[in-house]
Amino acid sequence: MKNPDESINWSEVRARSARESQRKQVKMLKEGNQMADAPLPLHKSVYIDEERFQAEREHIFLSQPLVACLSGDIANTGDTILFEAAGPSILVTRGKDGTARAFLNMCTHRGAKLVEEAEPWSGVKNRFTCPFHAWTFDGTGRLIGQPGKEGFEKCAIGGRNLIELPCTEHIGLVFVKANPDADEIDAEAFLGDYADVLAQLELWRAEPVKKGVLTADSNWKFALDTYGESYHFSTLHKSTIANTNYTDKQVFERFGPHHRIEFPKLSTGDLIDKDESEWPETIYGGVHFLFPNTGIFFGAVAENVFFTQVFRLFPDGVGKTRCQFAVYAPFGVESDAHRDSCIAAYDATATVVQDEDYRVASNGYANLMSASKDYHVVLGANEMALHTVHQNIAKTIGMPLEQE
Numbered sequence: 001m002k003n004p005d006e007s008i009n010w011s012e013v014r015a016r017s018a019r020e021s022q023r024k025q026v027k028m029l030k031e032g033n034q035m036a037d038a039p040l041p042l043h044k045s046v047y048i049d050e051e052r053f054q055a056e057r058e059h060i061f062l063s064q065p066l067v068a069c070l071s072g073d074i075a076n077t078g079d080t081i082l083f084e085a086a087g088p089s090i091l092v093t094r095g096k097d098g099t100a101r102a103f104l105n106m107c108t109h110r111g112a113k114l115v116e117e118a119e120p121w122s123g124v125k126n127r128f129t130c131p132f133h134a135w136t137f138d139g140t141g142r143l144i145g146q147p148g149k150e151g152f153e154k155c156a157i158g159g160r161n162l163i164e165l166p167c168t169e170h171i172g173l174v175f176v177k178a179n180p181d182a183d184e185i186d187a188e189a190f191l192g193d194y195a196d197v198l199a200q201l202e203l204w205r206a207e208p209v210k211k212g213v214l215t216a217d218s219n220w221k222f223a224l225d226t227y228g229e230s231y232h233f234s235t236l237h238k239s240t241i242a243n244t245n246y247t248d249k250q251v252f253e254r255f256g257p258h259h260r261i262e263f264p265k266l267s268t269g270d271l272i273d274k275d276e277s278e279w280p281e282t283i284y285g286g287v288h289f290l291f292p293n294t295g296i297f298f299g300a301v302a303e304n305v306f307f308t309q310v311f312r313l314f315p316d317g318v319g320k321t322r323c324q325f326a327v328y329a330p331f332g333v334e335s336d337a338h339r340d341s342c343i344a345a346y347d348a349t350a351t352v353v354q355d356e357d358y359r360v361a362s363n364g365y366a367n368l369m370s371a372s373k374d375y376h377v378v379l380g381a382n383e384m385a386l387h388t389v390h391q392n393i394a395k396t397i398g399m400p401l402e403q404e
């Protein structure tokens with residue numbers, strides 16, 4: 001996979017960033033939490049309105065660059081994944097030339113699916129043969145086999161290649177736009193300064209370990225809201241996250257529509273009265289949010305045992321969320337024990353998210369559906385990451401947050 005700069009020692013970069021982040025956390029713990037200027041009331045229609053949802057489908061899920069997978073999910077020639085959550089069924093595949101490409105999973109003869117499995121399917125395919133009449137396409141989408149070819153002569157669309165979608169690979173992320181008519185993806189412009197933050201994760205080295213789907217009976221944004229604040233740690237996650245991390249304390253940094261949040265460990269509080277020279281080494285971590293729907297957590301399961309978790313939230317209709325959740329070994333799987341710890345990290349996190357975060361999201365969503373016409377939820381000034389996500393989504397779909 002492509003390392004953007006071979007001359008950089010990324011572990012040193014992470015160590016520097018971790019120290020800088022530690023300073024910001026200590027300062028915040030001393031001086032008080034970051035706050036938005038005011039709380040943000042949101043009318044329930046932001047989550048339940050069908051028209052708004054259709055605008056999100058069109059302007060976000062069918063128009064924005066979305067993370068289809070990491071480079072390591074299609075590490076070798078022919079490696080292919082199915083990406084269906086944004087709407088159309090899409091194949092993302094690595095060709096012989098090493099390039100990642102995305103195609104509609106749709107035969108150009110009569111529309112059959114070339115790969116009939118369901119997401120999160122992955123496999124090795126150097127060619128795609130349609131199960132209907134056996135038209136065959138290579139990894140670059142070219143039609144290379146067409147039984148009864150003479151039946152399609154003298155017709156402009158009698159022998160088309162696969163329909164390609166905008167796709168680009170950048171710092172270990174494979175971006176796709178789920179619309180063949182959309183403009184090409186300019187990943188550098190899309191990420192801006194955030195690329196330097198994400199590069200530290202060395203995502204191009206990440207090796208997939210375990211993947212699955214988490215579901216919530218709620219609008220995708222209502223589920224997404226559970227990732228952006230630590231206000232709920234000591235109540236909802238009292239026996240898990242609250243044992244290690246502060247509640248309602250975070251360092252929040254914006255990078256255009258993207259952001260990074262660090263939720264300080266309780267042990268960081270010990271540093272407040274110590275000189276920096278006495279601070280212990282710390283590791284880089286944090287929640288990295290990539291607009292519009294992706295969260296990347298980087299951290300250690302145990303001393304020097306790292307893992308990367310990727311959450312991608314998609315709507316499955318206005319009131320359902322499907323989260324594609326995957327855990328990676330950040331620098332490759334080092335041993336069976338390392339693989340086992342990454343699997344354990346997947347299982348533990350999936351349980352917390354599914355049984356705790358998505359439980360309250362689903363229950364709350366049922367309440368929204370039956371709440372009075374003018375019901376608003378309110379995002380506190382202490383929940384500022386949520387404000388920016390909602391504001392950016394509203395801006396992208398061209399619909400203000402307050403409609404009533």
Ligand code: FES
Pocket residue numbers: 107108109110111112130131132133134135
């Ligand atoms: S639909 Fe694919 S070959 Fe006919």
Ligand SMILES: [Fe+2]
Pocket residue numbers: 226227232236237357
């Ligand atoms: Fe949570």
